[in-house]
Amino acid sequence: MQLHKRDLVDAATAILDNFGIADLTMRRLARELSVSPGALYWHFANKQELLGAVSDRILEPLGDPPGDWQDRITNTCCALRDALLSHTDGSELVSASFAAGQSRTMADLVGRLATAARDAGVAESDAELAARTVIYYVLGFTADEQSRLQWDAAGATLPEEQSVLTSEPSRRFAFGLGLLIGGLTVHSAGVVPPAAT
Amino acid sequence: MQLHKRDLVDAATAILDNFGIADLTMRRLARELSVSPGALYWHFANKQELLGAVSDRILEPLGDPPGDWQDRITNTCCALRDALLSHTDGSELVSASFAAGQSRTMADLVGRLATAARDAGVAESDAELAARTVIYYVLGFTADEQSRLQWDAAGATLPEEQSVLTSEPSRRFAFGLGLLIGGLTVHSAGVVPPAAT
DNA sequence: ACCTGAACACCGTTCAAGT
DNA sequence: ACCTGAACACCGTTCAAGT
Numbered sequence: 155m156q157l158h159k160r161d162l163v164d165a166a167t168a169i170l171d172n173f174g175i176a177d178l179t180m181r182r183l184a185r186e187l188s189v190s191p192g193a194l195y196w197h198f199a200n201k202q203e204l205l206g207a208v209s210d211r212i213l214e215p216l217g218d219p220p221g222d223w224q225d226r227i228t229n230t231c232c233a234l235r236d237a238l239l240s241h242t243d244g245s246e247l248v249s250a251s252f253a254a255g256q257s258r259t260m261a262d263l264v265g266r267l268a269t270a271a272r273d274a275g276v277a278e279s280d281a282e283l284a285a286r287t288v289i290y291y292v293l294g295f296t297a298d299e300q301s302r303l304q305w306d307a308a309g310a311t312l313p314e315e316q317s318v319l320t321s322e323p324s325r326r327f328a329f330g331l332g333l334l335i336g337g338l339t340v341h342s343a344g345v346v347p348p349a350a351t
Numbered sequence: 352m353q354l355h356k357r358d359l360v361d362a363a364t365a366i367l368d369n370f371g372i373a374d375l376t377m378r379r380l381a382r383e384l385s386v387s388p389g390a391l392y393w394h395f396a397n398k399q400e401l402l403g404a405v406s407d408r409i410l411e412p413l414g415d416p417p418g419d420w421q422d423r424i425t426n427t428c429c430a431l432r433d434a435l436l437s438h439t440d441g442s443e444l445v446s447a448s449f450a451a452g453q454s455r456t457m458a459d460l461v462g463r464l465a466t467a468a469r470d471a472g473v474a475e476s477d478a479e480l481a482a483r484t485v486i487y488y489v490l491g492f493t494a495d496e497q498s499r500l501q502w503d504a505a506g507a508t509l510p511e512e513q514s515v516l517t518s519e520p521s522r523r524f525a526f527g528l529g530l531l532i533g534g535l536t537v538h539s540a541g542v543v544p545p546a547a548t
Numbered sequence: 549a550c551c552t553g554a555a556c557a558c559c560g561t562t563c564a565a566g567t
Numbered sequence: 568a569c570c571t572g573a574a575c576a577c578c579g580t581t582c583a584a585g586t
Binding site for chain 1: 450477480481483484486487488490491492494495498523526527529530531532533534535536537538
């Protein structure tokens with residue numbers, strides 16, 4: 155039967171979940187679909203584009219949260235982190251797609267967070283940067299968290315006494331987020347950030 | 352003559368600067384050194400370790416700045432950005448080495464920034480996370496900046512009217528940094544960050 | 549329109565064997 | 568101690584040719 159983009163993304167997501175990003179290759183995907191490697195290039199121009207589609211699939215659960223700007227930032231970031239943690243190497247994959255500009259959903263997220271930043275009093279010219287700064291944090295934090303989680307899951311499972319770096323990750327995630335929201339709050343209060351260089 | 356670690360890192364850095372990270376392969380490096388690919392594995396256990404050494408080379412210019420905690424964070428971040436921008440794909444390479452825990456210098460940087468965070472009033476248990484949050488920002492911002500710079504350098508050179516995203520990058524860098532320093536400042540003033548999840 | 553087969557130009561890593 | 572040669576097990580991408 156005919157191959158559709160959806161089928162490729164389904165199978166790619168399954169490989170990701172079961173074997174991780176290192177095994178998510180075009181050839182492996184073709185093998186899984188019982189198809190020649192070249193067939194994939196009828197549906198996607200290249201691997202980057204395919205990975206972008208998988209990223210968007212991973213980010214499908216993200217909604218458009220209501221509330222004031224603080225709530226919207228907090229909810230968006232928590233939902234993003236949850237989505238990334240739901241798939242093996244999720245943060246690594248989405249980080250790469252984001253950097254390559256291949257994820258529609260990440261672009262939308264930047265837009266929404268920029269709106270929240272404007273509502274916080276950030277100037278139009280800096281709103282997107284503020285949005286991206288928040289995203290850098292979520293992607294960086296979650297990549298760290300996930301690599302430690304997956305390393306622990308593979309190795310010895312220290313049952314109670316975990317490292318300070320793996321303990322209470324949600325509380326820690328909120329701390330860093332609070333730093334950024336606090337920064338936006340003082341910014342809107344009229345404090346000028348110190349000059350760099 | 353004998354091959355030393357230094358020679359490998361020299362040659363690897365030259366490939367990076369002249370051709371970018373995609374061309375920095377073990378086989379290419381061996382060819383450049385007129386040596387068999389296997390020879391490299393006498394000096395480095397694997398590619399990750401070699402890339403870690405290149406990252407440390409790139410970060411060599413970084414000093415240990417004096418001053419109050421705000422100055423130390425600002426100067427460290429600006430020096431880090433400068434070092435990354437001095438080498439083709441510098442931020443991509445160092446980001447990867449940092450994520451893989453292969454750069455001694457990045458580990459040192461986390462330590463120094465954590466000390467600054469403690470001086471800002473951050474609790475011992477959160478100081479390293481605050482340090483990492485600052486680093487996520489610098490790496491994320493600079494990766495973005497560098498990819499746009501390198502894309503512009505390759506394509507059409509729009510001489511005057513640049514996109515809002517590539518204009519005045521240093522001012523924009525300082526803005527995001529100010530957000531984080533502002534967040535640390537209000538934190539030390541006793542404001543509790545809002546809970547996430 | 550959609551896919552196969554086969555090729556092109558590569559990878560990272562290992563390891564017996566040489567000097 | 569340090570390196571070669573050769574192999575192992577792969578990659579992403581292209582493209583004439585088939586249906």
